[in-house]
Amino acid sequence: xxxxxxKLFAEKNIEIFYFWSGVLMWLIHAGFLAYEAGMTRQxxxxxxxxxxxxxxxxxxxxxxxxxxxxxxxCPQGLPVNSELALDALPWxxxxxxxxxxxxxxxxWFAFLLFSFTTASIMSxxxxxxxxMGSYLILATILGxxxxxxxxxxxxxxxxxxxxxxxFHDWGAGGCVHTVSAFFTLGVLFQLGPRIGKFxxxxxxxxxxxxxxxxxxxxLMLIFTGFYAFYAACAVFQTTGPWLSIYLTPxxxxxxxxxxxxxxxxxxxxxxxxxxxxxxxxxxxGLAGMISIAxxxxxxxxxxxxxxxxxxxxxxxxxxxxxxxxxxxxxxGAVAVHGGAGMWSMLAMGLFASGYPQxxxxxxxxxxxxxxxxxxxxxxxxxxxxxxxxxxxxxxxVSPEHEREGLDCxxxxxxxxxxxxxxxxxQPNR
Amino acid sequence: xxxxxYDSWEDFIDPQAExxxxxxxxxxxxxxxxxxxxxxxIGFLIASFRVYxxxxxxxxxxxxxxxxx
Numbered sequence: 324x325x326x327x328x329x330k331l332f333a334e335k336n337i338e339i340f341y342f343w344s345g346v347l348m349w350l351i352h353a354g355f356l357a358y359e360a361g362m363t364r365q366x367x368x369x370x371x372x373x374x375x376x377x378x379x380x381x382x383x384x385x386x387x388x389x390x391x392x393x394x395x396x397c398p399q400g401l402p403v404n405s406e407l408a409l410d411a412l413p414w415x416x417x418x419x420x421x422x423x424x425x426x427x428x429x430x431w432f433a434f435l436l437f438s439f440t441t442a443s444i445m446s447x448x449x450x451x452x453x454x455m456g457s458y459l460i461l462a463t464i465l466g467x468x469x470x471x472x473x474x475x476x477x478x479x480x481x482x483x484x485x486x487x488x489x490f491h492d493w494g495a496g497g498c499v500h501t502v503s504a505f506f507t508l509g510v511l512f513q514l515g516p517r518i519g520k521f522x523x524x525x526x527x528x529x530x531x532x533x534x535x536x537x538x539x540x541x542l543m544l545i546f547t548g549f550y551a552f553y554a555a556c557a558v559f560q561t562t563g564p565w566l567s568i569y570l571t572p573x574x575x576x577x578x579x580x581x582x583x584x585x586x587x588x589x590x591x592x593x594x595x596x597x598x599x600x601x602x603x604x605x606x607x608g609l610a611g612m613i614s615i616a617x618x619x620x621x622x623x624x625x626x627x628x629x630x631x632x633x634x635x636x637x638x639x640x641x642x643x644x645x646x647x648x649x650x651x652x653x654x655g656a657v658a659v660h661g662g663a664g665m666w667s668m669l670a671m672g673l674f675a676s677g678y679p680q681x682x683x684x685x686x687x688x689x690x691x692x693x694x695x696x697x698x699x700x701x702x703x704x705x706x707x708x709x710x711x712x713x714x715x716x717x718x719x720v721s722p723e724h725e726r727e728g729l730d731c732x733x734x735x736x737x738x739x740x741x742x743x744x745x746x747x748x749q750p751n752r
Numbered sequence: 753x754x755x756x757x758y759d760s761w762e763d764f765i766d767p768q769a770e771x772x773x774x775x776x777x778x779x780x781x782x783x784x785x786x787x788x789x790x791x792x793x794i795g796f797l798i799a800s801f802r803v804y805x806x807x808x809x810x811x812x813x814x815x816x817x818x819x820x821x
Contacts, residue, residue: 563767572765572772588789591796599803621756623773625785632792675774677754679761684754 333561334425341429344555348436350548352379352443357541359447361534362654366728367451368533369738374458378442381459382466386438388413390467391431397475398482433555437499442466444503447654449510451517452725455733457712464708465506473498473700477693480570489683490693493567494553494616496667497693502701504661509705513713516651518725527646535601542605546586549612553578553619571680573620580624585615585631592635606659607635613663617671621678630670634663668694
């Protein structure tokens with residue numbers, strides 16, 4: 324083979340790698356769908372699944388139109404139409420079939436799946452009472468705007484958080500999980516709890532999920548898809564080692580070791596912290612996988628286990644604390660993604676300081692700056708946009724519709740028909 | 753204490769560079785991590801008897817009545 328053929332072969336390998344990573348990441352969304360459907364009451368199951376499904380539909384074109392451009396235009400803070408940013412505009416020659424560019428489309432696809440994940444994290448927390456239209460507006464802003472801005476600042480080798488502070492967030496514990504969780508927290512402040520979640524004295528009441536096995540199956544799909552998520556965070560190059568998104572050396576083996584050890588630690592930590600609660604235990608596995616995100620490229624596997632173990636405990640305790648404060652996060656999304664996401668960035672500073680990153684080094688102060696930026700960047704837009712929607716009476720369904728259930732009141736069909744109910748008695752619209 | 757075995761960018765990207773996980777230049781730290789992991793796994797196995805013992809938690813017992821670990 325001559326050099327041109329070798330180059331083409333290498334480009335095709337890259338193309339294949341990211342294409343199939345993106346395809347496997349769809350499992351995360353099959354998982355979110357099942358996870359949230361299982362956590363709802365029967366009267367809301369189909370409405371919950373529709374919101375999750377439509378997240379993917381609405382984020383795709385909006386990410387194509389402006390999300391991809393934000394990533395390349397904003398690394399220094401405010402948008403600048405650099406050459407890379409111009410190439411990311413939807414009418415650029417790179418943003419379509421092009422025989423001289425095998426890479427842009429598959430990178431875009433992988434990033435799009437990160438966007439799905441970010442928006443879907445919110446969908447579970449707000450189930451059973453948010454209006455479909457408002458939810459989709461919030462999902463579009465979060466999935467195609469807010470998290471992409473965070474990624475441009477802190478998840479890119481020319482982002483200001485990386486260049487000025489040496490911020491290191493390899494697996495997006497900050498720009499995906501923390502940003503999404505705190506955006507969701509801002510929405511929850513405006514949305515309020517489900518009817519019946521708190522009694523008159525403010526004591527939280529149990530709203531049991533209608534199908535916990537479905538939720539657990541969903542989380543197993545999410546775990547599987549997360550390996551593809553992490554693989555897609557690695558930069559495949561034709562010579563030399565794999566690189567992190569900051570262009571620092573790494574190996575895929577580190578993912579195999581540390582993601583799995585983090586999962587194990589998170590599940591065990593949550594099991595002990597929740598006294599064996601099945602929902603929290605399996606969510607703890609996810610919290611463990613998120614806890615190791617920022618430093619997964621450099622952690623020793625045993626350290627990954629310990630960080631994941633602590634993350635499982637943090638998620639459970641954060642979830643309990645939120646409930647005591649009167650916040651109704653129906654699936655524990657803020658606790659799992661926010662608690663473990665913040666811990667991920669902090670643990671990187673505590674246990675993996677001193678790694679060279681071009682002119683800078685990883686450090687605890689750099690991680691703390693990144694943590695504060697991610698929390699604020701998530702919380703403020705979520706709080707303010709949902710406040711605006713609330714003022715327009717668009718955020719929450721009416722109490723009558725909420726009591727009836729969103730399947731009938733929004734969709735006009737029951738998602739789950741009780742076995743004894745004749746089909747002819749289902750409501751029609 | 754730096755957890756990186758490399759002090760400079762040039763050393764880190766040197767093609768001769770090999771192991772780069774946290775504290776690989778301080779093996780005693782890695783031994784501590786492994787020992788802690790082992791202790792937690794053993795603790796978890798013991799605790800699992802207490803959490804999921806039918807005598808302590810008969811069918812239908814609300815979660816609040818479960819024994820503390």
